[in-house]
Amino acid sequence: MAVVETRPPFTVLQGQAPTELFAAIPTPAYVLSEAQLEKNGQLLAQVMERTGCKILLAQKAFSNYDFYPLLGKYVAGTEASGLYEARLGWEELAEGEVHVFCGAYTDEDFGELLSYADHIVFNSIHQLAKFGPAAKDAGKSIGLRVNPECSTQEGHAIYDPCAPGSRLGVTRAVWDKEMTEELLELLDGLHFHTLCEQDADDLETTLEALTEKFCDILPRMEWLNMGGGHHITRPVYDLEKLEHCITRAQNLFGVEVYLEPGEAVALNAGFFLTKVLDIVENNDYRIAILDGSAACHMPDVIEMPYMPPLYGEEAGQEGGYCYRLGGPTCLSGDVIGDYSFQEELHVGDLLVFGDMAIYTTCKNNTFNGMPLPNIWRWSREGDFHQLTHFGYEDFKMRLGK
Ligand SMILES: *Cc1c(COP(=O)(O)O)cnc(C)c1O
Numbered sequence: 001m002a003v004v005e006t007r008p009p010f011t012v013l014q015g016q017a018p019t020e021l022f023a024a025i026p027t028p029a030y031v032l033s034e035a036q037l038e039k040n041g042q043l044l045a046q047v048m049e050r051t052g053c054k055i056l057l058a059q060k061a062f063s064n065y066d067f068y069p070l071l072g073k074y075v076a077g078t079e080a081s082g083l084y085e086a087r088l089g090w091e092e093l094a095e096g097e098v099h100v101f102c103g104a105y106t107d108e109d110f111g112e113l114l115s116y117a118d119h120i121v122f123n124s125i126h127q128l129a130k131f132g133p134a135a136k137d138a139g140k141s142i143g144l145r146v147n148p149e150c151s152t153q154e155g156h157a158i159y160d161p162c163a164p165g166s167r168l169g170v171t172r173a174v175w176d177k178e179m180t181e182e183l184l185e186l187l188d189g190l191h192f193h194t195l196c197e198q199d200a201d202d203l204e205t206t207l208e209a210l211t212e213k214f215c216d217i218l219p220r221m222e223w224l225n226m227g228g229g230h231h232i233t234r235p236v237y238d239l240e241k242l243e244h245c246i247t248r249a250q251n252l253f254g255v256e257v258y259l260e261p262g263e264a265v266a267l268n269a270g271f272f273l274t275k276v277l278d279i280v281e282n283n284d285y286r287i288a289i290l291d292g293s294a295a296c297h298m299p300d301v302i303e304m305p306y307m308p309p310l311y312g313e314e315a316g317q318e319g320g321y322c323y324r325l326g327g328p329t330c331l332s333g334d335v336i337g338d339y340s341f342q343e344e345l346h347v348g349d350l351l352v353f354g355d356m357a358i359y360t361t362c363k364n365n366t367f368n369g370m371p372l373p374n375i376w377r378w379s380r381e382g383d384f385h386q387l388t389h390f391g392y393e394d395f396k397m398r399l400g401k
Pocket residue numbers: 058060061079101193195196197227228229230260261262263264
């Protein structure tokens with residue numbers, strides 16, 4: 001009955017069952033692990049040390065700034081998608097560099113952005129022409145996002161900036177049509193972002209395509225930003241190949257290399273806690289209704305889509321007790337997935353999903369008036385601190401006076 005996909009196993013926590021470890025935390029809630037963030041940070045710092053590249057935290061994936069003092073020991077700075085994230089990085093990870101890429105900047109925002117950002121990356125030659133001179137006068141390092149037109153992923157079309165018709169990045173054809181020597185003079189670097197949860201072989205392929213298209217430009221640049229999507233902290237990731245790609249670009253073009261992963265910084269560093277509110281049946285299906293919602297609290301489960309790892313599930317096992325897990329909202333598709341367990345589920349049971357730090361706390365919503373789950377810090381010493389106190393006001397304040 002249940003279609004159980006293969007997916008990464010739930011990361012076991014210091015030998016203790018997470019359902020016991022987290023038993024006292026009211027649900028729904030996110031628990032963010034300092035120990036795992038630190039482990040990820042150390043690995044990224046080692047890559048920087050061995051290659052001389054700089055790695056930034058892409059805040060759109062993870063922006064729980066209570067953890068920036070910890071991450072700031074390991075990353076070189078932050079990457080922002082626009083004014084607000086740039087300001088957050090500037091305020092909360094003050095010792096790091098602030099980089100920003102936005103599909104298009106507004107006149108209203110740009111002046112203020114100049115007070116936060118160190119690197120400003122444009123998405124088009126028009127935007128470079130419009131804002132580049134002011135940014136240069138303000139002493140900023142200026143980049144242009146290029147599109148190497150090299151798709152290396154099939155699974156997630158909405159995360160493929162190289163798909164036909166993409167609005168992200170300047171193709172070589174457009175470059176040749178619009179670039180002038182004067183505008184090229186403004187540029188300090190090139191930026192590309194084409195990967196999503198990918199390994200270094202796809203980076204290697206992309207770099208070949210980039211080199212083919214922009215080999216005359218790259219040696220004139222000071223830096224090359226290889227974007228995010230590098231799943232560097234995943235256990236089977238090919239670190240050696242990544243480092244080879246970095247040093248090759250450094251040697252070939254004489255550029256400083258930046259990477260700006262989001263996921264890799266906070267991979268496996270969060271848990272989502274939710275309780276079973278009811279169990280209903282529909283023909284062959286047993287369905288557990290939870291106090292957590294895919295649509296509201298883990299939106300990428302639906303958008304990407306994917307099934308997160310769940311503690312205690314029998315991944316890939318036939319038989320056992322199968323349940324479809326879903327939220328209490330009105331959306332028929334508010335389903336996390338079909339999971340099978342060794343034992344029957346009961347009302348009140350605590351379920352703990354893994355890898356819930358990324359694209360969750362910074363992407364959730366209050367659709368249906370769902371409460372925002374509180375965010376907890378799981379400290380290295382092993383204790384829990386509640387970081388937020390969300391309530392009705394957080395729902396209401398976004399909707400009116
Ligand atoms: C999304 C994004 C990132 C981070 O991507 P991850 O998949 O979370 O590593 C970095 N840079 C840019 C420009 C992005 O759009």
